[in-house]
Amino acid sequence: MTSDTAATAATPAAAKSPRALARARRRHSAVRFWRAYRTHKAGLIGLGTLVVIALAALFAPLLVGADAQSVTDAPGEAMRAPTGEFPLGTDQFGRDLLALLVWGARISLTVGLLAAFLSVAIGTVVGITAGHFRGWYATVIMRVTDWFLVMPTLVLAIALASVMDRSLWTIVVAIGVTTWPTTARLVRAQTLAVESRPYIERAQALGGGHGHIMTRHVLPNVMPLVLAQTTLVISSAILTEATLAFLGLGDPTVVSWGGLLQDAREAGAVSAGDWWYLAPPGIAIAVVALAFTLCGRAVESVLNPRLGVTR
Template identity: 65%
Template sequence: MTAPEPVERTPGPAWARRRAAARRAWGEFTRHRAGVLGLGVLVLVIALAALAPLITDADGVDVTRATGGRLEPPGGRYWLGTDESGRSVLLLVLWGARISLLVGLSATLLSIAIGTVVGILTGHFGGWGSALLMRLTDFFLVLPSLVLAIALSTVIGPGVGTIVLAIGVTSWPSAARLVRAQTLGVEARPYIERSRALGGGHLHVIGKHVLPGVLPLVLVNTTLAVGTAIVAESTLAFLGLGDPVAISWGSMLRSASNSGAVTAGAWWYLVPPGLAIAVVVLAFTLCGRAMESVLNPRLRER
């Protein structure tokens, strides 16, 4: 007897529809020049940050191996000058992007995950448990998130993980509110009632209907929240609540302030990290606005 020939599995119509929808979304996204520009800037910055150990010498960020002069102005040897220890500011900006982007993305994912879970649970189940969660959300929403992050960082101790945790656990209420409103809108649709009438349980309704309905909003909110998280990380690092050894854009601004770069007129030590923060935050905002226009038909019609 001969072995049966393997049957080639072809993708079903659902996958074909998803690929077609993804192509349409990408085509709509490319129509937004600002969004494409922001995406290009983000790809460039992320690539430079990821390849920093390969394209630069890690010894250059070591204080004990610095070869430049103190606050040396830009020139042929150091394009963006040096810091108070004689290290290249350009090299510090490249390596600082790694910590700033890592903390911003990690804190955003943590806050969005908490907000999504809380928003879906409160919108789907209701009852006294949901009311209690929403009162807790209102409590965190009223208090300034930066003040809470500073207090939490002070209690736990300085460090990169502390900043991620501080930003993540204090910036989720806005995401929870948005996801809850979207969940209530999805729950009111007729196919949810049909799914329940056919025996669909809570996990089926949430996994098959509610979660796909709120994912576009979560994706857009994630893109827009990364910029806020990067600014918060820079603020906490500037206040000295980050890892004193790690190099980030916020710690560079703190070092520039403490070393007297302002009074010495060393603009090349202050402008590059500040400009990097502004450019990356603007790039994330442009991408988020473009994605919001793509995923929201009302905005697309406007």
């Protein structure tokens, strides 16, 4: 009876498929990650701020109306100071600046996220391949990486945005292809550390090819570093997007926070002292960048407790 009971108890675990076991491990890891993340007060504040801003951007048509960006249907007088009707005043066309700020969150967050993901994706591929293959390939690719590192990122992004069409995708590409070297350096260092472990040699001895080693062994081990780096790169990407839009290199047909600053400069808000036209977009950019930085530091601390990040 004892052996039968043990066999019966072991049957459900043994009957689980590899996919089910993998999903169970992922759920357990996610729960453990969230429990550790909740202990970081600054990270929770940053996450809460991002959730509120993201929800406002997602439901912008319901919150401020779909025609808030229209110049011809502007509801107020041009350059009007904040009032009860317009809490943040109006722009040079008489549009509600609060509504424009909400709409601008959509573009700024979207461009920042896409550019950051493109940058991290390029850096991850370059870092893993350079750390795995080594030899002449690693030498060439890392010298290219060093060249990008010493060149001013903003200058390269401005150059790319100047020669390409003025659109959101141009900004995404300009930021993504100029900000990947830092990620590549970090991922390559982690790849070298992972490939020095004994189980990599065993996998190679059992016939594991380059693709198998990189995707099944190296990539899962560098993903925590990539995740932490992504949250930090997003804030930098949002700042770069705002800078390019402020310099007039963004898409003029959409509203973004950097574009609002550019409109304020062109309207003479700086010399006229119209602070309500300048301060809200700048504060929004700073708040979002700070929120992503707080989340990134918290994620980095959870994934690598030895960093000892202050909670």
